[in-house]
Amino acid sequence: MQSVVLIVAIAFFAGLTAVIPASAEGQFTFHHQSSFLDETRILHLLGEVKNESDIPAKDVILTATFHNGDGIFLANYSRSSELRVINPGESSPFEILFLDQTASSDVANFTLSGTSQVASALKEKQLTIVSSNSRLDLLGTFYINALTRNEGGEAATNSIMISTLYDRNDNVLAIGKALAEAIPGSSDIPSGSEAAFGIAITEKSQTSKISRYSLVVDSDQYLSDLVSIRPTGPGLGSSNGGNQSSCLIATAAFGSEFAPQVQELRAFRDGIAMQTFAGANFMTSFNAWYYSFSPAIADYERQSPALQSIVRVGVYPLIGILDLSALAYDVVSFAGVNSEVGIVVAGLTASSLIGLVFFAPIPALFAIIKNWRWNAPLIGLASALTWLVAAATVAAASLTSIQELMMFGSGLLVLSTIFTVVILVVQRASRLRNALFSRN
Numbered sequence: 001m002q003s004v005v006l007i008v009a010i011a012f013f014a015g016l017t018a019v020i021p022a023s024a025e026g027q028f029t030f031h032h033q034s035s036f037l038d039e040t041r042i043l044h045l046l047g048e049v050k051n052e053s054d055i056p057a058k059d060v061i062l063t064a065t066f067h068n069g070d071g072i073f074l075a076n077y078s079r080s081s082e083l084r085v086i087n088p089g090e091s092s093p094f095e096i097l098f099l100d101q102t103a104s105s106d107v108a109n110f111t112l113s114g115t116s117q118v119a120s121a122l123k124e125k126q127l128t129i130v131s132s133n134s135r136l137d138l139l140g141t142f143y144i145n146a147l148t149r150n151e152g153g154e155a156a157t158n159s160i161m162i163s164t165l166y167d168r169n170d171n172v173l174a175i176g177k178a179l180a181e182a183i184p185g186s187s188d189i190p191s192g193s194e195a196a197f198g199i200a201i202t203e204k205s206q207t208s209k210i211s212r213y214s215l216v217v218d219s220d221q222y223l224s225d226l227v228s229i230r231p232t233g234p235g236l237g238s239s240n241g242g243n244q245s246s247c248l249i250a251t252a253a254f255g256s257e258f259a260p261q262v263q264e265l266r267a268f269r270d271g272i273a274m275q276t277f278a279g280a281n282f283m284t285s286f287n288a289w290y291y292s293f294s295p296a297i298a299d300y301e302r303q304s305p306a307l308q309s310i311v312r313v314g315v316y317p318l319i320g321i322l323d324l325s326a327l328a329y330d331v332v333s334f335a336g337v338n339s340e341v342g343i344v345v346a347g348l349t350a351s352s353l354i355g356l357v358f359f360a361p362i363p364a365l366f367a368i369i370k371n372w373r374w375n376a377p378l379i380g381l382a383s384a385l386t387w388l389v390a391a392a393t394v395a396a397a398s399l400t401s402i403q404e405l406m407m408f409g410s411g412l413l414v415l416s417t418i419f420t421v422v423i424l425v426v427q428r429a430s431r432l433r434n435a436l437f438s439r440n
Contacts, residue, residue, distance in 0.1 A: 027053045028060075028114040031091070034171040036205060043098035043107055044203075046172040048164075049114060051086040056119035058085045062112060064096045069108040075100055082162045082175065083218050085123045086116075090226075093164040093175050126152030127159070127217045127224035128255070130194070134213070134231055140204025144176065146197045148217050148224065150189040156180075156219035157188045161197040168211040176201040180217075189219070230270070248291075252298040253311035261315050268322040272329055276343040278394060281403050282410035317357050325350040340398050344413075351414045355421030363422055364429040383423055387416040 033047035045064055051057050060081040066074040075098065083092035098104050132146040144163050150156045159180035165173040179187035182195040189195045197217075201207055210231060217224040250262045273279030301307045325346040332342035393409030396402075 027051065027057065027116065030112045032166070032170055032172050033112075034167070034173060036203075037104060038203065038205075041101040041104050043104040045096045045098065045110065046094070046175060047112075048091040048093050048172060049081055049086070049112075050091040051088055054088050056085050056087050056122050057116035058119040060086055060092065060114055060116040062094050062096060062114045064098075065111045065113075066098055066107045067109050068106040074098075074103055074107060081114075082177070083216070083223070084220075085119045085223070087122050087223075093162065093172060095175050123223040124152065124221070125225055126150065126222040127156060127189075127219065129215055129217060129224055129227050130255075132215060132227075132229060134229070136207060136210070136231070140202070140207050142174075142176075142201040142207040142210065142213075144197075144199040144201075144213070144215070146199075146215055147194055148180070148189065148197065149194045150191055150222070152222050153191055154221060155188050155190050156222050159187050159189050159195065159217060159219040161199060161215060161217045163199050163201065164214045165201060165206065165210050166212050166214070167209045170211075173206040173209055174201050174203045248294040248298040249301065249311060250315050252301040253308045253315065261312075261319060264319050265315070265322065268326055272326055272346065273343065276339050277401065278340050278398065278406055278410055279343040279347070281397075281406040282347070282414070284403075285407040285411045314358070318354075321350055321353040321357065324353065344394060347410070347414060348417055351417035352421050355418035356425065359418055360422045360425035363426045367426045367429040368433045379423055380427075383416065383420045386412070387420055390416050 029050045029052055031048045031050060033045065035043060035045045037043050049060065049062060051060075060083075061078055062081060063076055063078040065076050068074055077096050077098055079094065079096045081092040081094050086092050098107060128149045128151055130147050130149050132144065134142065134144045136142050142165065146161060148159070148161065150159075159182070161178050161180070163176040165175070167173050176199040178197045178199045180189055180195040180197060181187075182189045182193070187195075212228055212230045214226055214228045215224075216226045247262050247265050250265055251259070254261050269283060273283055301311065328349040329342045329346035332345050333339060390409055390413035393405060394413055397406035397409050
């Protein structure tokens with residue numbers, strides 16, 4: 001019976017309405033509100049408060065005034081925002097509890113207001129979230145483990161990580177917090193050191209609806225940038241911090257797996273490639289090759305600023321290539337074609353552009369300078385036959401759903417496409433050289 005009441009209450013409070021007046025100074029606005037009734041019949045009101053002013057706010061106190069369906073006042077409840085200081089233009093999650101269990105089912109709407117003090121200065125972003133992984137267990141508990149580095153000049157005292165869970169409409173589902181696991185018995189992170197955080201969010205009626213979550217670290221001195229993560233994999237769990245899911249070389253180049261550039265690479269992989277049979281199997285074979293050498297390169301890269309700069313230069317055109325490939329996938333999908341065809345088109349687009357941008361320029365330059373003369377008919381025939389065999393293998397694997405066949409076929413298709421593009425560019429460069437010399 002209790003579970004039935006809870007389900008009915010959840011359905012009821014999904015329609016709870018908010019009337020949100022502006023504060024006298026227009027300092028705060030409220031966003032992404034949601035509410036739910038827990039098993040003890042306490043009403044949780046969640047959302048985000050944004051500092052719309054041009055001054056940092058501290059000691060932010062939020063007050064919710066609750067009314068029933070007839071507009072009759074029920075109660076006021078207040079609570080602090082999760083962040084100790086909210087910088088101008090930034091937001092903090094909040095959670096206000098309606099504690100009167102006998103009247104919680106009568107709540108129909110609420111108003112929100114906020115007060116604060118003026119902080120002496122902006123809170124510096126000297127904390128960096130360097131890795132994170134998460135999982136949703138069978139009992140509905142959502143676990144988050146993360147690692148943070150203090151890049152400031154002094155210790156970050158009383159460091160706490162705040163996680164906000166969102167549904168598919170970007171409404172706040174739940175909030176979780178944990179103190180830093182730094183030096184034994186302390187939540188202070190010394191300058192230049194790293195500390196782990198472990199968060200467990202147990203509201204199973206909420207965690208089952210998660211679409212994404214965000215992380216931010218707050219301390220007395222410093223703050224981190226907010227990072228947003230989309231859980232993937234079994235049970236909506238993610239393993240963003242694990243070796244087998246991280247873009248190790250790009251992460252080492254940009255200093256964090258949450259750098260926007262690294263996130264874009266991951267977005268194509270997880271949001272497009274891994275959602276299809278062909279793409280997922282290609283990534284399996286690619287990962288077996290990539291992770292055989294990338295950890296060693298990433299370790300060396302962290303000690304070599306010059307190599308980091310080279311990798312960063314290379315990542316930007318790769319992001320552009322993947323953006324165009326994603327566009328090709330969207331065009332095919334918009335036309336109503338099967339997603340497996342879409343990922344093949346996207347893969348061919350990416351392979352062709354990678355061959356053109358990364359592999360063709362040096363051979364083409366040698367063709368012009370050294371007058372390379374390749375056996376064009378023979379190479380062209382071999383390239384075309386290899387490409388046709390690869391395409392046929394991918395088609396057969398799609399029809400039979402044989403994973404090993406798809407891993408072989410998709411890998412061969414990518415390599416043969418790159419090789420074919422390089423050959424075409426070299427031959428074109430050779431003809432261009434001959435044409436220029438024949439004029440002279």
